[in-house]
Amino acid sequence: MLEVQELRKSFAGFVAVGGVSLTVETGQIAAVIGPNGAGKSTLFNLITGHLQPDSGAVRLDGRDITGAAPHRIVRMGVGRSFQRTNIFPKLTVFENIQAAFLVHHGRGLNFWARSEALYRTETAALLYSIGLDGQENTIAGTLSYGNQKQLELGLALASDPRVLLLDEPTAGMSATETHETIRLLERIAGERSLTLLFTEHDMEVVFSIAQKIAVLHQGRIIADGTPEAVRNDAEVRRVYLGHREEQRA
Amino acid sequence: MTTELRTGEAVAPAGGIVRSPAAAVPLRTPLVRRIPWTLLVFIVMATVPWLGSRYDTFLAAQIVIDALFAVSLNLLLGTTGLVSFGHVAYFGVGAYVCGILMKTYGVPFVIAFPAAGLGAALFALVSGYFCVRLIKLYFAMLTLAFSQIVWAICYKWNSVTGGDQGVPEIPYPHLHWMLSLPGCGDLSIGDRFYLLALVLVAVSLAVVHRIVRSPFGRVLTTVRDNPERAAFLGINVRAYQLASFVVAGGFAGLAGALYGIFSRGVFADYVFWSKSAEVIIMAILGGMEFFWGPPVGAAALVWLNQAITDYTQYWPFVLGTILLILLFVFPGGIVGGLVAGFRLIQRVGRRRLSPRHA
Numbered sequence: 001m002l003e004v005q006e007l008r009k010s011f012a013g014f015v016a017v018g019g020v021s022l023t024v025e026t027g028q029i030a031a032v033i034g035p036n037g038a039g040k041s042t043l044f045n046l047i048t049g050h051l052q053p054d055s056g057a058v059r060l061d062g063r064d065i066t067g068a069a070p071h072r073i074v075r076m077g078v079g080r081s082f083q084r085t086n087i088f089p090k091l092t093v094f095e096n097i098q099a100a101f102l103v104h105h106g107r108g109l110n111f112w113a114r115s116e117a118l119y120r121t122e123t124a125a126l127l128y129s130i131g132l133d134g135q136e137n138t139i140a141g142t143l144s145y146g147n148q149k150q151l152e153l154g155l156a157l158a159s160d161p162r163v164l165l166l167d168e169p170t171a172g173m174s175a176t177e178t179h180e181t182i183r184l185l186e187r188i189a190g191e192r193s194l195t196l197l198f199t200e201h202d203m204e205v206v207f208s209i210a211q212k213i214a215v216l217h218q219g220r221i222i223a224d225g226t227p228e229a230v231r232n233d234a235e236v237r238r239v240y241l242g243h244r245e246e247q248r249a
Numbered sequence: 250m251t252t253e254l255r256t257g258e259a260v261a262p263a264g265g266i267v268r269s270p271a272a273a274v275p276l277r278t279p280l281v282r283r284i285p286w287t288l289l290v291f292i293v294m295a296t297v298p299w300l301g302s303r304y305d306t307f308l309a310a311q312i313v314i315d316a317l318f319a320v321s322l323n324l325l326l327g328t329t330g331l332v333s334f335g336h337v338a339y340f341g342v343g344a345y346v347c348g349i350l351m352k353t354y355g356v357p358f359v360i361a362f363p364a365a366g367l368g369a370a371l372f373a374l375v376s377g378y379f380c381v382r383l384i385k386l387y388f389a390m391l392t393l394a395f396s397q398i399v400w401a402i403c404y405k406w407n408s409v410t411g412g413d414q415g416v417p418e419i420p421y422p423h424l425h426w427m428l429s430l431p432g433c434g435d436l437s438i439g440d441r442f443y444l445l446a447l448v449l450v451a452v453s454l455a456v457v458h459r460i461v462r463s464p465f466g467r468v469l470t471t472v473r474d475n476p477e478r479a480a481f482l483g484i485n486v487r488a489y490q491l492a493s494f495v496v497a498g499g500f501a502g503l504a505g506a507l508y509g510i511f512s513r514g515v516f517a518d519y520v521f522w523s524k525s526a527e528v529i530i531m532a533i534l535g536g537m538e539f540f541w542g543p544p545v546g547a548a549a550l551v552w553l554n555q556a557i558t559d560y561t562q563y564w565p566f567v568l569g570t571i572l573l574i575l576l577f578v579f580p581g582g583i584v585g586g587l588v589a590g591f592r593l594i595q596r597v598g599r600r601r602l603s604p605r606h607a
Contacts, residue, residue, distance in 0.1 A: 070481055080481055
């Protein structure tokens with residue numbers, strides 16, 4: 001269970017996150033939505049230790065992880081992917097995932113073993129499960145955009161997280177890629193009974209897989225509940241959903 | 250132009266982009282890969298005292314020692330993605346530790362040599378602790394600052410380092426036993442020390458090679474490619490950068506120890522910052538993306554240096570021009586250029602073969 005309590009962060013007077021509280025139950029798929037600049041990425045960066053909150057707390061299964069270094073938070077079981085694709089571009093697909101396994105199993109300070117022989121089976125299995133089998137020897141930086149996103153998901157999964165935070169997992173993807181990614185996420189979350197928290201612009205994606213939605217607006221949560229409840233919330237319709245429909249019209 | 254060349258080099262004809270030899274070469278291992286190149290180079294280098302002149306041995310020793318120095322730098326530059334402008338500091342610490350131990354305290358080489366590596370690694374641990382707290386240009390500047398501090402200490406601390414007089418006449422290690430080996434009876438002490446240095450460098454390179462290919466080395470490449478992402482894999486980025494800095498410093502110290510004995514003395518000049526620039530040039534010239542790039546760069550620079558000085562005193566000018574041309578034509582350095590050329594030949598050859606197979 002991931003609990004965020006009264007989290008605050010401002011940058012030079014600008015309040016990016018102004019007292020956000022949010023709970024994601026174990027095994028739940030939850031989405032944070034909101035217009036650009038609502039504070040979604042800042043919220044993620046606060047949870048994963050990339051930014052230090054001014055006040056408030058983040059708890060993972062009751063344990064306080066507020067403000068710990070990113071690499072420690074990962075070891076406690078919180079994985080994440082990024083809005084801008086974040087892989088190791090000069091390494092091969094295989095080496096990307098294998099490096100994540102090496103680190104997860106604490107082998108990083110082994111100066112002597114031949115690394116190419118380690119975690120081959122695990123790496124192959126994970127590549128198969130994220131649909132990148134057959135691309136082992138491709139240089140990661142030359143993969144298609146959608147494949148890079150898949151690889152990034154693989155990097156997050158290799159550390160066997162209990163909670164996974166995905167920042168716009170389908171950003172920049174074609175309709176087909178988006179659809180495939182959602183199916184993939186749903187399947188993997190189910191298989192691993194992951195607690196999933198993601199941000200997303202595409203409302204279709206959000207309403208098709210999220211079991212719970214929190215709406216962030218100007219650094220505050222203005223609605224939090226089931227997709228049905230959020231869809232019918234007057235405030236949400238006014239500041240966000242309605243606004244978007246007007247834009248489209 | 251640069252990007253075109255780089256992609257051209259990596260793209261395989263099958264549509265996918267492949268790097269493993271098995272995928273690039275479907276039929277059989279090509280001849281060029283079956284030749285034990287490293288062994289061959291070692292054997293050729295080992296015959297220099299017999300087949301070459303005294304001057305050849307002198308150049309070969311310089312190449313061998315610079316090769317180790319450049320490989321140690323490339324652990325930072327090519328593997329970890331850290332640009333150190335002060336790598337000569339660790340080379341210098343190694344040279345002084347070994348030189349002072351052997352000359353002033355009469356410590357035998359078997360102890361002084363590893364002590365030089367340890368001393369340099371220890372100093373790298375202290376200075377690196379501060380350096381890895383900064384990034385990019387600031388990191389580079391701080392490494393430069395530390396190396397200039399080392400230079401100033403070497404230059405001024407008369408009672409220990411001999412100040413501007415340095416530590417002259419460092420004794421050679423005891424290498425009489427070599428004379429009793431078959432065929433070695435006529436070797437001068439300089440030749441014998443060259444052979445010792447060659448073996449020590451070969452062993453050191455083998456160790457560095459193993460480290461680069463170890464899980465630790467793999468983690469360093471993730472830190473190089475994307476430090477932010479690496480942290481989110483659970484990697485303590487600074488700790489790994491520091492570890493890499495210490496290992497690189499230690500091997501630079503070993504190279505420095507050999508250099509002090511080779512040039513019969515250790516002087517403050519060795520620690521001057523321009524030597525740091527020289528070793529960066531070696532790594533880039535040879536190709537920092539390849540393990541054997543820096544040694545090739547070291548050989549090229551030493552050879553170019555002596556070849557050009559024979560003709561003109563404007564050696565830095567000629568060198569600069571050569572570097573400029575090389576880096577524009579072969580952005581991957583000499584080794585990168587060779588690899589690209591080899592792949593091109595392979596592709597053309599396969600295209601010629603394919604109609605017959607079809």
